[in-house]
Amino acid sequence: MAQVSRVRVGALVLGVLLLLFFVGQYVVTHNWVPGLKTTASSVPEADRNLRDYKSDAPKVDNRRPAAGNANVSLPSSEPTDKDLPQMRIKFWAWNAHMTIIYANGGLTTTRGSLMEKYGVGLTLERQDTTDQLRDELFKCAQELSGGRKDCSSGIHMTTLMGDQLGAQLAGWNEQFRKLGEDLIIENIGFGGRSDGEDAFLAPPAVKLDPQAARGLMVAAAPREGDQNIVFFWADQNDIPINVDQRTYDPNAINFRDAANYTQASELYNSKACEKRAEVKNGVRTGKTVDACVDSVTTWTPADVTATVGENARGGLVRIFSSHQNSSQMPNSVLGIKRWNKLNSQTVVNFLAAMTEAGDHLRTSNVALRKGAELSAQVYKEADTNFWFKYYLGDKEMDKEGNEVELGGSLAFTLADNLKYWGLSGGTDYFRDSYELFGGYMHKYYPNEVPTIEPYDQIANKTYIRAVAKLRKEAAEREATGVVRQFEKGEEITSESARASWKIEFETGQATFTPAALQTLEELRRVLSVAQNELVRIEGHTDNVGNPSFNQDLSERRAQAVRNWLQDQSRSTFPDNRLQVRGLGQNQPVADNSTPAGRARNRRVEIVLGR
Structure with a gap:
């Protein structure tokens, strides 16, 4: 009888241990956190996205936290009881804001949040109209123009898409300069970037x-x-x-x-x-x-x-x-130049909290889901699973049976900020995006955008450099959110763009004319922005001369373009990203019997794709 009892007890203990094991597996696999509310019907879908999501870039998915469940301390839901310097920010509903939202613990600074840790009291509010954001900043600037260190109305900061700033700030700062040269709007850092959702x-x-x-x-x-x-x-x-x-x-x-x-x-x-x-x-x-x-x-x-x-x-x-154009659209943090300077330590602390939030979101699924929960609260739209799913990105079927790619954002770490701004060596990707897309706006809207605000007047790297000193270890980590690693042997199997570039060469040679250098610089900037795309450089000739010579010449000219690009930046143009083809006179796009036709056929085509 005692032996039977021992068997029953042993079986019971074994059963409990097995139950605890499977519960533990569920917690790890499903990232369940007490107090984090989700709807029963949508949890499996969100978890499927977490486990099985595949980016539309080959073999790369920086959105999904690399460490899975890194141990991080989440912000609470209780307001901080500390007396902190106050900031007010309004911005659009955009998943690239998640670093700021998570760092704050939601609409207002909470206990245990990163903003509290760094000594910043922050109030957040959604505002989808860009002109309203400008007007709110202007209210603050008006108060500052009267000699005050702080403002009681309006907002201290906002965010916009970095690629639109050349056009946007030209108009804004024309208005703000009337209050004072040091009351213009400047870019001080990046919360993240759009990675497909735009x-x-x-x-x-x-x-x-x-x-x-x-x-x-x-x-x-x-x-x-x-x-x-x-x-x-x-x-x-x-x-x-x-x-x-x-x-x-x-x-x-x-x-x-x-x-x-x-x-x-x-x-x-x-x-x-x-x-x-x-x-x-x-x-x-x-x-x-x-x-x-x-x-x-x-x-x-x-x-x-x-x-x-x-x-x-x-x-x-x-x-x-913005997934293909992965360097196009940073979440640019904008503030009033004088307020930033008068409150420099608060600005540095704000950026420190924001960039540490990037570390949390990029290394912990639990933190990412918490960020999604807080985003739903701030935006007052949808729920945790919506913002979680569309941060990662998703593929869904519409009612006509089309598969549609949706969403995709990426939180920036401190290392990403430094890399994107060229402060850790290499390309200043923000400058490339700012000037390229500012040029487009001026081209298509010459009356509304007669000039572009000079880059050096709006790009203030002072504060992010100070954060790098404050968070030295984080600054020295590898930046994984800016430049993707291309695999050896990757080939373009799906073209997204193909354009002819009139790059001038010396007659019969693979040597650039002086006029070609401006065109090459334009090409470099375009390819710098389309950082997620493979690039194929195709050389073409007309049919004048020996076909075998033309074949060799087209190859040498395509290779010359590749060499020039790599001389500008090896990190932006690694070997595995650039492919070269010489097609000689075999693919004319115009009639070779006329001078105009032959001129069109003498070209370099740039193909982007995956």
């Missing part, structure tokens, strides 16, 4: 043939980062752009202006149409046409609204995004 969405036919984009009517918030994605992609596919709100060009990509990124999706869903005058080659034809929105460029959550949301029209796929 995207050009169009019918599937455009994915198969970029030239099918001619005649599209794209809903977009004008002169903002999402429109820049379309400008870039069209430019790299030699497709014209028409931003005139009065006309429609069937040979170009046309735009319908929206008040903001959310209205852009609403215009698409409602199939918004308006009468416009038709133009061809810049000349009105005399016809009036119905110009109806058939595409959109926007970001999360509006990409979901247009494609797979409850009232989505659907019928779109991602054509090009």
